[in-house]
Amino acid sequence: MNNTCVLVTCPMFTYLEQELETRFNLIKLWDHSSSKAEFFNNYSSSIKAVVGNTKVGADAKLIDSLPNLEIVASYSVGLDKIDLDKCKQRGIKVTNTPDVLTDDVADLAIGLALAVLRKVCVCDQFVRSGNWISGDFGLATKFSGKSVGIVGLGRIGSAIAKRAEAFQCPISYHSRSKKPNTNYKYYSNIVDLAANCEILVVACALTEETHHIVNRKVIDALGPKGFLINIARGAHVDEPELVSALLEGRLGGAGLDVFENEPEPPEQLFALDNVVLVPHVGSDTGETSKAMADLVISNLEAHFKGKPLLTPVI
């Protein structure tokens, strides 16, 4: 397999690159950014696999330029950066990294909710700046018992629900269809979900249907005492609407791990103390990154040895 050319689309994790390098002929797309045409002339027909992630995946243009591409292995569970139709058309396999990152992302959703409602980061800053000497901090908002509405009750949504239940949060959800094996309250309409919960969590996949699923109507329904937690994709939310709602006090607060234009979140949010902003770190722990990388490697090895893929999407 050492002759098999694998293209990695952007820097993602040193351990992953090292492991790929020991097994394949690894080509780093960003090493060739100044000479793209030359690069494609030299390598395009030998590349059999692409490793992408949430930033750079495999769009139609890239897929079209690689005539011998057999497999796209994503270092993510989200598939929104991969042209799945084109892959299906060409018979190109696609794998992702489900399950191994579910806990981390669910943990972050709860961590963001607690941090926003209890003003953890604001308080930490209050102490470090010496302000506690001048007087006590004000009061925050209780988390236990708050109703949590989850958009998308897949692996991650269910894991969030399980955690929130331990805090006695009543759980409700919206998804394309009602799920048969749960006791949680179902809303077929996301606006109704938002109107009936205090903390709305986005945990669904990004598709054409879910683009801007959190829009002005949903934000208004969530309201000045409501909180939005987004650990999914920036494009799930109409970001300008979110920003103005927060600036105008029409939304109570937000915990955001993802933004429409990463790595540049809207700067108008930086002065607000009812938001927590983290840099797309949902699965970025040492443990999980390694598990994700191992899964990418295993999928590629399985493919090139003619064995069944571990986590195929297509």
Place this chain on the structure above:
Amino acid sequence: MESIGVLMVCPMNSYLEHELEKRFNLFRFWTVPEKSAFLATNKNSIRAVVGNSSAGADAELIEVLPKLEIVASFSVGLDKIDLAKCKEKGIRVTNTPDVLTDDVADLAIGLMLAVLRKLCESDRYVRSGKWKKGDYRLTTKFTGKKVGIIGLGRIGMAVAKRAEAFSCPISYYSRTEKPEIKYKYYPGVVELAANCDILVVACSLTEETLHIINREVIDALGPKGVLINVGRGPHVDEPELVSALVERRLGGAGLDVFEHEPEVPEELFGLDNLVLLPHVGSGTVETRQAMADLVIGNLEAHFLNKPLLTPVV
């Protein structure tokens, strides 16, 4: 009841002050410039003291109030009240258990998540514009980490129940083993610390638990261990904790309480493996109102000769 003197020892909650004023003759001790003179003048009308986690009723104050009948604490912790003296003099004592259990347990979990996943650090990273230059570094997974709890009372149990939802194996230390509890018991704090990843202080502060977190415990917890303190500052030998953190002999800490609040050791301010909070364990609108109502409820019950709602003594 308007003639009953109630001495509130420090500012704690405006709603509580207003509600006390409606019912009693409220004295705000912190507004009094000459405290001994004030006490000499008013001692015979003061029949109740309202304290909190910062200031309560020590022997000195109790001695100087001959008509004191009840101390109602706006806290669940009783470490600022001389309970022995109260018992001696037949003075009732009430606190605010249960209504704040959820908030404190929520905060313990919030601290664990914030420390392990470096939430405050990465929030600062975003706001400073550093994300444009590169991704934030990898942090530590919380799910599945072993959580050791010192004190398995109301708050300790509530922390355990929440941590279990994150698949954290739970172990504990307390004065006696609780046979009906399925969590693993360790008969010593050092042993507990050696066998968990995250150590949570959730017991009450007494003479026995003063500095229960000492050098030995910190060493046992080690460079990958995290200490969470939602108990009292004096539970921890603070200078030992500070040097362990500065020298990276302890992996990290989430602290809501300190030995000399509101002063926090400044050596901690530059460390990125900590979250430092200004004693906000029960600091939500909902819970402080419930606590205030309980203080009022206890005082009313006492002066109407009805059973106290949450008596300690």
